Amino acid sequence: MTHLTGLTSRTSPPGDGTPSGHLSPISDGAPPPADALDPQELEAFLARFGADQAAAMHLATVVLGEQLGLYRALAAAGPQTGTELAERTGLSPRLVLEWLRAQAVSGYCEHDPTSDRFWLDPVQRACLADDGGPAFVAGGAPTVSAVHRRIDQVAAAFRGDGTVAWGDHDPALFSGVARAFQPAFETHLLASWIPALDGIDARLRAGGRVADVACGFGVTAVLMAQGYPRATVAGFDQHAPSIAAARQAAAEAGVADRVTFEVTDAAALPGHDYDLVTMCNALHEMGDPVAVCRRVRDALADGGRLMLIEPVAGDTLADNRTPRGRSFLSASTMICLPSALSQGGDRHLGAQAPDADFREVALEAGFRRCDRVAVTPLHRVLQLTP
Numbered sequence: 001m002t003h004l005t006g007l008t009s010r011t012s013p014p015g016d017g018t019p020s021g022h023l024s025p026i027s028d029g030a031p032p033p034a035d036a037l038d039p040q041e042l043e044a045f046l047a048r049f050g051a052d053q054a055a056a057m058h059l060a061t062v063v064l065g066e067q068l069g070l071y072r073a074l075a076a077a078g079p080q081t082g083t084e085l086a087e088r089t090g091l092s093p094r095l096v097l098e099w100l101r102a103q104a105v106s107g108y109c110e111h112d113p114t115s116d117r118f119w120l121d122p123v124q125r126a127c128l129a130d131d132g133g134p135a136f137v138a139g140g141a142p143t144v145s146a147v148h149r150r151i152d153q154v155a156a157a158f159r160g161d162g163t164v165a166w167g168d169h170d171p172a173l174f175s176g177v178a179r180a181f182q183p184a185f186e187t188h189l190l191a192s193w194i195p196a197l198d199g200i201d202a203r204l205r206a207g208g209r210v211a212d213v214a215c216g217f218g219v220t221a222v223l224m225a226q227g228y229p230r231a232t233v234a235g236f237d238q239h240a241p242s243i244a245a246a247r248q249a250a251a252e253a254g255v256a257d258r259v260t261f262e263v264t265d266a267a268a269l270p271g272h273d274y275d276l277v278t279m280c281n282a283l284h285e286m287g288d289p290v291a292v293c294r295r296v297r298d299a300l301a302d303g304g305r306l307m308l309i310e311p312v313a314g315d316t317l318a319d320n321r322t323p324r325g326r327s328f329l330s331a332s333t334m335i336c337l338p339s340a341l342s343q344g345g346d347r348h349l350g351a352q353a354p355d356a357d358f359r360e361v362a363l364e365a366g367f368r369r370c371d372r373v374a375v376t377p378l379h380r381v382l383q384l385t386p
């Protein structure tokens with residue numbers, strides 16, 4: 001087993017809109033006179049803000065393109081005019097043309113000015129049109145729209161008790177999260193994350209019992225049932241609509257005979273003698289993570305492990321000045337922390353808590369060790385050993 005101690009450092013290329021790694025001097029709070037602003041710093045900030053606003057506006061067209069099948073139709077037929085794409089999709093020709101132009105100026109499709117034809121290059125196609133492929137990212141875009149639809153509710157939480165339950169978000173969040181993380185799970189869960197745990201891969205090949213706590217739409221539960229045909233997998237989540245979607249996913253994947261799903265709170269995890277308990281993108285948004293981990297520890301078989309898959313993060317705020325850190329800390333503000341607060345408790349981790357915070361929770365819950373055993377672009381994997 002490899003215990004990775006090095007944390008990710010900032011790798012964002014210049015010009016990606018991410019502020020530089022250093023933290024600026026503290027101001028005394030008084031607004032400086034306009035002519036005292038450093039013109040280059042002002043220009044740089046305005047350029048960053050402009051890029052952010054453009055990206056946020058453009059994302060609406062990405063959601064549209066995915067929902068309406070525009071990217072898929074563009075990929076299916078090679079270079080085409082707006083009229084041809086509109087005919088192929090049965091959509092408004094003038095709107096389709098404007099959508100194509102918006103994609104072209106964002107670098108989300110290619111354009112030949114002579115023929116006025118548009119097309120996707122191989123990378124654009126993989127990321128925007130190949131649903132189910134390892135590089136597909138467009139499926140996660142609706143999570144951002146869903147968050148924007150609940151700004152008023154989160155504002156009320158800021159003014160009040162700080163709470164917005166997971167289930168009170170726009171439904172596009174639930175399916176969007178499942179689709180956002182699915183490519184990462186398909187790429188890493190069976191190939192590298194479970195094999196990084198002490199002896200668990202062998203136990204599951206021979207049979208074994210898995211609990212997937214806070215399983216959402218069942219993506220990881222179904223993958224584990226497919227990858228370990230002799231194992232039984234039980235998925236649990238507090239959110240009934242997610243459990244319904246998970247059951248459907250298992251039936252469609254043909255593994256419903258070996259995967260069960262149940263609506264339950266993680267702290268009341270049913271069952272015992274699990275060889276592996278997984279919790280993906282979830283412990284950080286629970287109100288009482290110590291109680292949940294304690295219950296999991298009691299439910300593990302001898303030699304069993306708890307695998308926490310958490311959004312990738314560094315040790316310090318400065319480490320997280322990356323596009324991922326920006327995305328996860330904003331999601332944490334809008335979704336994860338209001339969810340944790342809605343569950344009561346007194347330990348609210350948030351989506352960028354450092355490994356040390358998870359270790360503290362683990363030890364308090366009675367685990368002996370909490371080790372980072374893998375890191376991939378979106379996630380870190382922590383193994384908790386009883």
Ligand SMILES: C[S@@+](CC[C@H](N)C(=O)[O-])C[C@H]1O[C@@H](n2cnc3c(N)ncnc32)[C@H](O)[C@@H]1O
Nearest residue numbers: 166178214215216237238239265266280281282
């Ligand atoms: C960000 S989603 C992750 C879903 C899935 N594991 C994934 O990675 O795609 C968080 C999930 O945690 C669930 N959850 C949050 N608190 C919970 C609790 N106390 N008990 C059970 N499930 C919980 C939510 O209902 C939601 O489905």
